Amino acid sequence: MRRQGWLALALAVLYFLVYSVLSVLRHRSYHSFGFDLGLYDQVFWNTTQGRLFESTMTGANPIPHSQLGDHFTPFFFLIVPFYLAYPHPETLLVIQTLALTLGAWPIYLLARLKLPPGYALLWVLVYFLFIPLAHINLYDFHETAFSIAPLGFALYFLERGRRLWFVFFLLVTFLVKEEMALVGAAFGFYVLLGKRDWRLGLGVLVGSLAAFEVIVQVAIPYFARGQSYPYIAERYAAVGGSPTGILRTAVTDPMRIVRAVVQTKKLYFVIAILGPVLGLSAFAGWATVLVLPTLTYTLLSGYEPQFSFTSQYSAPLIPVVLGTAIIAMARLPHQIRGYLGAGVVLSSLVFSWGYGDLPYSRKFDLGLFRTPPRYASFVPALNQISPDASVSAEDGFPSHFSERRYIYTYGFQGVQDAQWVVLDYEGTKYNLAAFQDQLTYVESLGYQEVASGPGLALLRKS
Numbered sequence: 001m002r003r004q005g006w007l008a009l010a011l012a013v014l015y016f017l018v019y020s021v022l023s024v025l026r027h028r029s030y031h032s033f034g035f036d037l038g039l040y041d042q043v044f045w046n047t048t049q050g051r052l053f054e055s056t057m058t059g060a061n062p063i064p065h066s067q068l069g070d071h072f073t074p075f076f077f078l079i080v081p082f083y084l085a086y087p088h089p090e091t092l093l094v095i096q097t098l099a100l101t102l103g104a105w106p107i108y109l110l111a112r113l114k115l116p117p118g119y120a121l122l123w124v125l126v127y128f129l130f131i132p133l134a135h136i137n138l139y140d141f142h143e144t145a146f147s148i149a150p151l152g153f154a155l156y157f158l159e160r161g162r163r164l165w166f167v168f169f170l171l172v173t174f175l176v177k178e179e180m181a182l183v184g185a186a187f188g189f190y191v192l193l194g195k196r197d198w199r200l201g202l203g204v205l206v207g208s209l210a211a212f213e214v215i216v217q218v219a220i221p222y223f224a225r226g227q228s229y230p231y232i233a234e235r236y237a238a239v240g241g242s243p244t245g246i247l248r249t250a251v252t253d254p255m256r257i258v259r260a261v262v263q264t265k266k267l268y269f270v271i272a273i274l275g276p277v278l279g280l281s282a283f284a285g286w287a288t289v290l291v292l293p294t295l296t297y298t299l300l301s302g303y304e305p306q307f308s309f310t311s312q313y314s315a316p317l318i319p320v321v322l323g324t325a326i327i328a329m330a331r332l333p334h335q336i337r338g339y340l341g342a343g344v345v346l347s348s349l350v351f352s353w354g355y356g357d358l359p360y361s362r363k364f365d366l367g368l369f370r371t372p373p374r375y376a377s378f379v380p381a382l383n384q385i386s387p388d389a390s391v392s393a394e395d396g397f398p399s400h401f402s403e404r405r406y407i408y409t410y411g412f413q414g415v416q417d418a419q420w421v422v423l424d425y426e427g428t429k430y431n432l433a434a435f436q437d438q439l440t441y442v443e444s445l446g447y448q449e450v451a452s453g454p455g456l457a458l459l460r461k462s
Contacts, residue, residue, distance in 0.1 A: 004117065008108050008124040015128050016101040018359075019137045023093040025369040026138055027399060030379075034398030034409035037089050037140035041402040043067045044076070044083045044092065049405075053223075056405070057398070059230075060412040064405065069224030072215045073143045075175040089399050092141045099146050100137055104128065106152030107322050113159060114330035115337070122341050123326060129348040130318055131272050134357035135310040138368070140399075142312035147176045147183075152319035154187065155290070159327070163200060170204065178215045178229075182293040183316050184208030194286030235303040246300065261299045265307065269298070272309040272355050273317055276348040278340070280325035287327045290320040309355065378453030384460075385420050393422035418461070421447055425455030 026032060039057040046054040056062050058070040067073070083091050104127045111123040127133070136145055150172040157165035170187060173180040188205025191197050216229045233241045239260050240246040250257050273295075274281060281291050294316045298307045305311040325344070329337060352358050371379075382400075385391060390406035391398075392415050401407055401422075408416045411427045421442050425435035432455065439457050443449065447459035 004121045005108075008104070008121050011121075011124055011128060012101050012104050015104075016097055019100070019134065020094045020097045022369060023097055023138055024090050027089055027093060029369055029371040030375055030396050030400070031368045032089070032140050032399045033395045034393070034402075034407075035140075035395070035412075036142055037092065038399035038402040038407065038409070039067075040092060040141050040143075041089045041399060042404070042407055044080065045087055045403040046405065047076075047080055048084050048087055051405070054405075056407060057409060057413075060409075062408055062413045062416045065225070066223040069220055069222075069227065071143060072178045072219055073176065075143070075146055075172070087403060089141070089402070096141050096145050097137055099149060100133060103133075103148035103152055103319060106149060106156040106319065107326070110152070110156045110159060110323055111326050113156065114326055116334070119329075119337070119341060122345060123322065126276065126344055126348045127318075127322055129345075129352040129356070129358070130276060130322065131309050131351055131356045132311075132314040132318060134352075134361075136312050136315055138357055139310065139312060142315075143177050144312045144315035147173050147180055147316050148318050150176070151180075151183065151316060152323060155319065155323040158187070158191065158195075167204070170208075174208075174211055174215075178212065178220065179294075179297065180316065181208045181212035181215060182297065183290070183320070184211065186290045186293045186320075189289045190286050193289070235301045235306065238302050239300050257300070260302070265304070266299050269307045269309055269314075270295070272351065273314065273321060276351040277321060277325035277344055278347055280328040280340075280344070281321050282328075283331065284324035284328040285331065287324045290324055291317065294320070310357070374454040374456065378451060378456045378458070381451035381458050382422070384450065384458070389420055390416075390418040391420045391422065392416055392418035394424040394427040396424055396426055397422045415442060415445055415447075420461070421457075421459040423457040423459070430455065 027037065032038070034057060039055060042057060043053050043055050051064070053067040053076070054064050055067045056064055058065070058067045079092070079095055082095055085091070104124050107127045108120045108124050111120040136142065150169045154166050154169040154173065157169060170184050174184060185205055185208040188201050188203070188208055191204055192201025195201065220229045221227060232243070236242070236246060239257055240249040282288055294314075298313055301307060306313045308314070329340060332340065353361055355361070357364060385401065388404060391401045391404065392408040392410045392413065393401055394410045398407055398409050406418065408414070408418060410421065410423065415421055423435065423438055423442065425432060428434035428438065435455055439449070442459055446462050448462050449457055450460050451458040
């Protein structure tokens with residue numbers, strides 16, 4: 001048992017070291033983005049300057065405002081001291097990698113609790129092979145990455161019967177992002193129906209739904225200076241545009257819901273999430289309900305990144321899919337567990353090779369960790385930009401200038417009267433004619449080109 005623990009720890013340390021290096025290299029080679037690494041770097045930097053959670057990028061709003069008016073992320077206060085020690089994007093990337101690595105801990109504990117010796121290490125391996133994990137790690141910085149470990153611990157302590165620790169970790173997830181309260185509601189249903197604990201189950205269910213309502217209807221609009229939470233109406237317009245609208249559509253026009261869900265890309269998403277664990281989550285009894293909220297709000301959405309296994313939105317599915325798969329395995333006859341375990345590992349290896357972002361995956365791109373040659377003579381010219389100057393930059397550059405009060409993403413917010421503008425024809429999908437049009441337009445606003453490169457331009461306000 002002790003040897004198994006040391007092997008699991010070694011696997012976790014290896015993952016942490018490799019992906020810390022890869023995520024930092026991806027940023028330093030100009031492959032990170034303004035959304036969301038630059039955005040959050042500015043939020044943390046402003047916080048260390050006394051402007052709590054201030055941003056000029058969230059929601060593409062160029063006026064200084066609170067990031068909490070876009071997403072409810074008070075969990076970030078725990079990260080501020082670490083960022084203060086080294087206030088740069090690399091700090092956020094390494095901390096995120098650590099958070100993703102720690103997500104394996106509750107999976108290990110749950111497997112050790114529910115299954116015979118030897119299976120815990122197997123499930124740690126499956127965790128690190130799970131398709132979304134490496135994609136999230138190598139896709140900038142996102143708050144949902146910090147939901148994985150506490151959700152896993154919530155499930156582990158629930159299965160152990162440690163009610164206070166279960167509630168504590170569930171509440172922690174509510175501070176990560178607003179939709180975590182919906183996952184909390186699923187835990188309430190599971191406790192209510194699966195554990196037959198009516199008092200705790202009703203408390204968690206009602207409390208989670210109330211928390212979601214307060215966060216979305218009161219907290220976020222307060223920080224957004226009276227503006228309503230936009231994402232439900234925007235992303236769910238096709239199925240009703242609001243929770244009550246979605247319910248109304250489900251009753252009056254169920255085929256509209258079916259058409260929204262039954263799409264090829266969404267089918268691929270479900271297969272990529274459930275396939276590595278051979279669909280075991282569907283056989284976990286009442287625990288299966290834990291998968292439903294995240295799966296539902298991703299599949300009903302009309303916003304494509306939300307139902308992509310390469311984006312951060314699938315993060316809450318990682319602990320609940322693996323956790324419920326472990327619970328399902330524990331329910332099955334012991335005679336078939338060995339074969340099933342081998343099948344899960346094999347399936348995870350195949351899926352991660354085909355669709356993952358591990359170094360052995362077929363689409364793993366080493367070019368994302370090397371600076372493009374066309375930047376070689378251009379990047380040194382960026383040193384002309386003073387630390388307090390306002391900058392509008394094409395995506396790929398904002399995360400390198402985000403430790404300032406005024407930073408804008410050119411493709412979303414335009415010039416915004418910034419003192420400096422950085423253009424990159426990557427933002428026009430490498431259309432040189434469109435890039436030249438951008439350059440002419442910015443020059444017409446009173447900017448002078450002071451440096452250039454292949455598809456690159458640095459302009460200063462005259």
